[in-house]
Amino acid sequence: MKTGFTAITLADQVxxxxxxxxxxxxxxxxxxxxxxxxxxxxMGISRNVVREAMSRLRMLGLIQTRPxxxxxxxxxxxxxxxxxxxxPNLLSIGTIKDMMGMRIALETGITDFVFNNVTGADIMELExxxxxxxxxxxxxxxxxxxxxxxxxxxxxxxxxxxxxxxxIMHPIFVFxxxxxxxxxxxxxxxxxxxDRIVEHADLLxxxxxxxxxxxxxxxxxxxxxxxEFLYNYNK
Amino acid sequence: MKTGFTAITLADQVxxxxxxxxxxxxxxxxxxxxxxxxxxxxMGISRNVVREAMSRLRMLGLIQTRPxxxxxxxxxxxxxxxxxxxxPNLLSIGTIKDMMGMRIALETGITDFVFNNVTGADIMELExxxxxxxxxxxxxxxxxxxxxxxxxxxxxxxxxxxxxxxxIMHPIFVFxxxxxxxxxxxxxxxxxxxDRIVEHADLLxxxxxxxxxxxxxxxxxxxxxxxEFLYNYNK
DNA sequence: CATATACTATTTGTAGGACAATTATAACAA
DNA sequence: TTGTTATAATTGTCCTACAAATAGTATATG
Numbered sequence: 001m002k003t004g005f006t007a008i009t010l011a012d013q014v015x016x017x018x019x020x021x022x023x024x025x026x027x028x029x030x031x032x033x034x035x036x037x038x039x040x041x042x043m044g045i046s047r048n049v050v051r052e053a054m055s056r057l058r059m060l061g062l063i064q065t066r067p068x069x070x071x072x073x074x075x076x077x078x079x080x081x082x083x084x085x086x087x088p089n090l091l092s093i094g095t096i097k098d099m100m101g102m103r104i105a106l107e108t109g110i111t112d113f114v115f116n117n118v119t120g121a122d123i124m125e126l127e128x129x130x131x132x133x134x135x136x137x138x139x140x141x142x143x144x145x146x147x148x149x150x151x152x153x154x155x156x157x158x159x160x161x162x163x164x165x166x167x168i169m170h171p172i173f174v175f176x177x178x179x180x181x182x183x184x185x186x187x188x189x190x191x192x193x194x195d196r197i198v199e200h201a202d203l204l205x206x207x208x209x210x211x212x213x214x215x216x217x218x219x220x221x222x223x224x225x226x227x228e229f230l231y232n233y234n235k
Numbered sequence: 236m237k238t239g240f241t242a243i244t245l246a247d248q249v250x251x252x253x254x255x256x257x258x259x260x261x262x263x264x265x266x267x268x269x270x271x272x273x274x275x276x277x278m279g280i281s282r283n284v285v286r287e288a289m290s291r292l293r294m295l296g297l298i299q300t301r302p303x304x305x306x307x308x309x310x311x312x313x314x315x316x317x318x319x320x321x322x323p324n325l326l327s328i329g330t331i332k333d334m335m336g337m338r339i340a341l342e343t344g345i346t347d348f349v350f351n352n353v354t355g356a357d358i359m360e361l362e363x364x365x366x367x368x369x370x371x372x373x374x375x376x377x378x379x380x381x382x383x384x385x386x387x388x389x390x391x392x393x394x395x396x397x398x399x400x401x402x403i404m405h406p407i408f409v410f411x412x413x414x415x416x417x418x419x420x421x422x423x424x425x426x427x428x429x430d431r432i433v434e435h436a437d438l439l440x441x442x443x444x445x446x447x448x449x450x451x452x453x454x455x456x457x458x459x460x461x462x463e464f465l466y467n468y469n470k
Numbered sequence: 471c472a473t474a475t476a477c478t479a480t481t482t483g484t485a486g487g488a489c490a491a492t493t494a495t496a497a498c499a500a
Numbered sequence: 501t502t503g504t505t506a507t508a509a510t511t512g513t514c515c516t517a518c519a520a521a522t523a524g525t526a527t528a529t530g
Contacts, residue, residue, distance in 0.1 A: 006293075006299045006300070006301065007301070007482095007483085007520095007521080009482095009483065009484090010483075010484070011290050011483090011484095012294075015294065019319060022322075022325075023322060023324070026324060027324075028324060028325065029325060035509090035510060035511080036510075036511070037510085045484080045485085046484055046485040046486065047485085047486080048283065048286075048483090048484065048485070048486085049483090049484065049485085051283075051287060051511090051512085052286060052287055052290040053290075054511095055246050055287040055288075055290060055291060056290060056291050056294045058241075059247075059250065059291045060316055060319060060320050061320070062319070062320060062325070064241045065241070065510090065511060065512090066241065066242070066492075066493075066510085066511070067491065067492040067493060067494095067509085067510050067511040067512070068492060068493040068494055068495090068508085068509055068510045068511075069492090069493070069494070069509095069510075069511085070509090070510065070511080071510095071511090073325065075325055075326060075327060075330075076320040076325060076326075078317055078320055078321065078326075078330070078334075079316075079317065080316060080320075081295055081314075081315060081316015081317060081319075081320070082313055082314065082316060082317060084254060084295060084297070084316075085295050085296070085297055085311040085313055085315075085316070086313065087257075087258060089258070089261060089262075089263060090257075090263065090264060090297070090308065090310055090311060091310060091311075091313075092310060094395075095310075095313070095396065098394045098395055098396035098397070099313075099396055101348070101394045101396070101397070102341070102394060102396050102397050102400070104344070105340075105341055105344030105345045105348065105392075105394070105397065106337070106340055106341060106344055107344070108343075108344045108347070109339070109340030109341055109342070109343045109344025109345075110340045110344075112343070112455065113336070113340065157340075159333045159336045159337060159340070160333055161330065161333035161334055161336070161337050162333070162336070162337050162340065165337070213448065220347065242491095242492085242511095242512085244511095244512065244513090245512080245513070246512090246513095270480090270481060270482080271481075271482070272481085280513080280514085281513055281514045281515070282514085282515085283512090283513065283514070283515090284512090284513070284514085286482090286483085289482095300481090300482060300483090301481085301482070301521075301522075302480080302481050302482040302483070302520065302521040302522060302523095303479085303480050303481045303482075303521065303522040303523055303524090304480095304481075304482085304521090304522070304523070305480090305481065305482080306481095306482090
């Protein structure tokens with residue numbers, strides 16, 4: 001049985017042609033595109049097909065369309081597509097594991113940026129986050145609590161693309177954490193057996209005393225259990 | 236003048252509803268969706284609108300559609316959308332700079348993975364790449380030549396998502412490199428004034444002798460000029 | 471009985487026409 | 501000059517029709 005094959009539709013081709021049209025004519029955000037009927041005539045196809053293609057580009061944020069005004073090129077938000085597609089239910093464990101790996105690489109990789117940019121005010125904010133989390137108790141931390149600390153770290157790094165990427169990865173982290181904890185419940189039992197777990201307080205301390213290399217190792221140790229766990233996990 | 240506002244169309248809403256339908260019913264790759272006409276009746280809209288929404292999901296790789304068979308959920312390739320949208324002409328310098336920053340963070344961040352996974356065969360392959368590049372001469376390296384070395388590093392890291400991401404970022408790297416070199420031509424003049432440039436041969440040497448921390452600093456030094464350059468660059 | 475072939479019905483793919491909704495532009499009025 | 505109104509152009513939505521592909525069934529064939 002033939003499987004997986006999907007025909008290339010006219011909409012697919014027209015979508016590509018329109019993207020090429022933008023590139024070949026060096027259009028930049030703010031420039032106008034020909035209107036729907038002009039594309040219809042240019043390509044000898046029906047308006048429906050043009051509209052399907054435009055609808056795609058519109059969703060990606062590559063164009064904006066308004067009655068009478070026509071079609072205008074816009075600066076696309078880069079991660080629109082990824083956001084819509086990133087549902088752990090639809091992804092293989094291998095993919096989820098790779099994404100957690102990417103997250104680890106990213107968060108260790110921004111260490112230099114973090115240490116370059118961090119201010120006294122940042123540290124104060126981190127201290128507040130940590131003390132609030134200690135009040136809650138490490139065993140009761142929700143994923144959102146957990147996220148607060150990391151998001152602040154990303155903000156200090158000062159790269160809005162990375163920040164955005166991290167936000168979008170959130171469902172993956174939720175998935176990894178929930179499944180991890182449902183296996184090693186309660187999580188702290190498992191962790192007490194090992195060397196003491198790396199907590200946010202430890203990470204903050206390393207930032208405060210400027211131990212960059214130790215921080216890099218610590219943040220990795222903080223995240224890696226979830227990644228390693230995914231090796232043995234079956235959905 | 237009102238600007239930037241784009242109406243929320245029916246297609247936008249239907250797209251969202253279909254995605255929610257998949258999530259709420261816990262559909263996984265291989266499961267079937269209701270066909271077009273069923274959605275038409277469910278939502279009281281025209282078939283055109285449903286088709287626009289489906290066309291979007293199809294583009295993202297979230298579904299496959301075939302006559303008679305209907306609509307089937309598929310595991311989405313995560314970066315379909317990003318790939319279509321990533322054209323340096325359409326992006327602000329700030330965004331491009333952030334993406335280069337992400338690349339630097341990623342490539343430094345995978346250092347641990349690289350050193351954990353690297354084999355003798357990998358090193359031999361890297362040696363071949365480096366010696367070929369030295370034959371060409373560092374000043375004559377095309378972006379594609381340059382890329383060969385880095386792509387191999389990413390492969391060693393063994394994370395296909397990161398590898399894919401790097402491939403998609405290629406246009407950004409081309410843009411950064413070309414503009415950098417058109418400012419400091421020839422690039423080597425500029426670099427000779429500084430401490431000796433970090434070349435692929437140096438990176439390879441550090442891998443061979445297992446100097447992980449030095450490698451991490453070196454790979455950063457190797458890439459950072461492009462990133463810093465973007466600060467002062469105006470399109 | 472097994473296997474290949476042809477048929478049928480269903481569903482997506484494409485086309486074209488009609489009208490509604492929106493709004494940039496022009497024309498006009500104050 | 502400024503504000504209002506009319507207009508015309510363009511996208512947004514709906515509808516109908518048919519083409520193309522194909523899963524499933526029926527039929528023919530060895």
